[in-house]
Amino acid sequence: MSRIQLDEGPDAGMTWHFGQPLIEQRTMAAGAGAVLLSSREFFTVTGEQRLSWLHTLTTQALGSLQPGQGADALVLSPTGQIVHGFGLLDDGSTAWCWTEPGGRESLVGWLESMKFWTPVEIASRDDLRLWWLGREVSAPAEAVAARPGAVAGGSWAILPGPTDAMETIEAMETTETGQWAFEALRIAEGTPRIGLDTDAKTLPNELGLFATALDKGCYPGQETVARVHTLGRPPRRLVRLLFDGDLPQPGAEIILNDRVVGRVGTVAQHFELGPVGLALVKRSVPVNATLVVDGIAAAQEALVDPEVGEHFRPQL
Structure with a gap:
């Protein structure tokens, strides 16, 4: 089995694929397979007040989480822009977090x-690794914590590391799949990666209120989120792009009628949809307009309503 490794970019060092990237995607979609997301960075929060404290600081309703539950959360600037994003899994005594x-x-x-x-x-942890597991795959006994609600109906599992990935895969009686497969299915679902599909100006409303609860108390930036939600018309909206024939480079300008209306985030070749990507485009862009990226025509699929900034709210 050949292993192709990523040599550059934020996920450098991870396995891009094992020689059959489209088959690996089908494996994931069928509920099998496991992906080692070794580029993610861990920290833990302990103390009886950990969840209530994180609840007051983030966009997510974390105060009522039960052991084994988790969520995605954002930290905003005072004016509502996304500054940080992280995933969280709580086991009843520790909040295991990754960025x-x-x-x-x-x-x-x-x-x-x-x-x-x-x-x-709060403690940074370099001895942990994040795995995506297909919905038919059980977390191994040595997993620190695990929870469902990941891409493609799978689950997140936190394992001690560095570990021998092959031994872990054999213990789970499944096959390892690469980052290409994970990215393709994630993009097809429209789930953004904070910092890659977003920029310093991004509001949660532009992402369909991803990782954001409207029915919780105050937190930094909450007034902006509530105001945009109440008045509608967020400045931009998240879209899934379907490229005609080829993939552009991440960060490429998106053009409509000779005007720049956005930039591409992450891209991948999907086993059914073909070349796909995520992007934030200006709210005023017609939802049925064909866009141009690096000379490549791109149809768009609306994930977020341009008027209310909702409709896409994945629960992870």
Whole structure:
């Protein structure tokens, strides 16, 4: 089995595929397979008040999580732009958290600055690895924690690492799939990666209120989120792009009538949809307009209503 590794980009060092990327996607879609997401960075939060404390600081309703439950959460600027994003799984005594590559240091630093007198402890962890498991795959006994609700109906599992990936795969009686397969199915579902499909101006409303609960108390940036939701018409909206024949480079400009109306985020070749990508485009772009990216025609599929900023709210 050949192994093709990513040599650059945020996921450098991860396995891109094992020689049959489209078959690997079918394996994932069928509920089998496992993906080692080794680029994700871990930290833990402990203390009896950990969830209520994180609840007050983030966009997500975390205070009522039960052991074995988790969620995605965002940290916003005072004016509502996304500054940090992270996943979380709580086991009843520890909140196990992970960020996108390069996101941990600044997030942990900010959380430390917000502790004040709250009795919580935050620790960066380099001894853990995040796995995606197909819905038919059970987490191995050595998993620190696991929860359903991941891409393609799968689950997240946190395992001690570094580990021998092949031994882990054999113990789970499944096959390992690569990052290409994971990215393709994630993009097809429309699930954004914070920092890759977003920029410094992104509001949660532009992502369909991804990782954001409207029915919770105040948190930094909450007034902007509530105002945009109430008045409607977020500045931009998340779309899934279907490219005609080829994939553009991430970050490429999106053109409509000789005007730049957005930039491409992540892209991948999907086993059924073909070349796909995610992007934020201006709200004023007609939902049925054909766009041009690097000279490639791109149809768009609306994930977020341009008027109310809702409709796409994956629960992860």
